Amino acid sequence: MKIIETEIPDVVVIEPRVFEDERGFFCESYNERVLQEKANIVERFVQDNHSRSAKNVLRGLHYQIKQSQGKLVRVVAGEIFDVAVDLRASSKYFGQWIGVNLNAKNKQQLWIPAGFAHGFVVVSEYAEVLYKTTDYYAPQYERSLLWSDPDLAIAWPLEVEPTVSAKDRAGKLLKEAEVFA
Structure with missing residues (x-):
């Protein structure tokens, strides 16, 4: 696996070695020892989630103020623009x-540690997203940061207004949101 640093050092892109031939491909999508040694990811994963969304669906920006979750995100079908705040x-x-950009072709993953909000928009016809979390879903602690907060100025690759849930439309601006110490 190759670890690719981002502008925020705690968030990294993980690129697996992929072996392809006429039969298809094989890759190791998770190896605890390699992630500990190469990226210092020592967290224990307790839950796997799988979502499927249509083009222009925007999910997020979600976080849990208590029982904060680190997330290891990958796409197994389609493509998303994945964001961590x-x-x-x-x-x-x-x-x-x-x-x-995470997609089924590049097989890259994004490690988002606890203390970040997470969201994505689907840029292909549909996308299936799998992610591991370091703590369990706790709806009583879930918060949503407004995806379109002008102070964040996230450069979402949108051609049309995204499809967003009522919960996400009611997300808080960063200056009003509960944050981590």
Whole structure:
């Protein structure tokens, strides 16, 4: 596996070695030892999630203020623009975001540690997203940051107004949101 650093050092792109031939492909999508040694990802994963969304569906920006979740995100069908926003008030990167195209072809994954909001928009006809989390879903602690917050100025690759849930339309602006210490 290759570890690719981003502008926020705690968020990394993980690129697996892919072996392809006329039969198809094989890749190792998760190896705890390699992630510990190469990327210092020592968290224990407790839950796997799988979503399917149509083109222009935007999910997020979600986080849990307690039982904060680290997420290891990958796409097994289609393509998304995946975003992580640093909500750690003590971080010099507070309020900054990283955006990465993840797709079934490149098989890259994005590691988003606890303390970040996460969201994505589907840029292909549909996408299936799998992600591991370091803590369990706790709806009582779930929060949503407004995806279109002008202070964040996320460069979503949108051609039309995205399809967004009522919960995500009601997301908070960063300046009003609960954040991490």
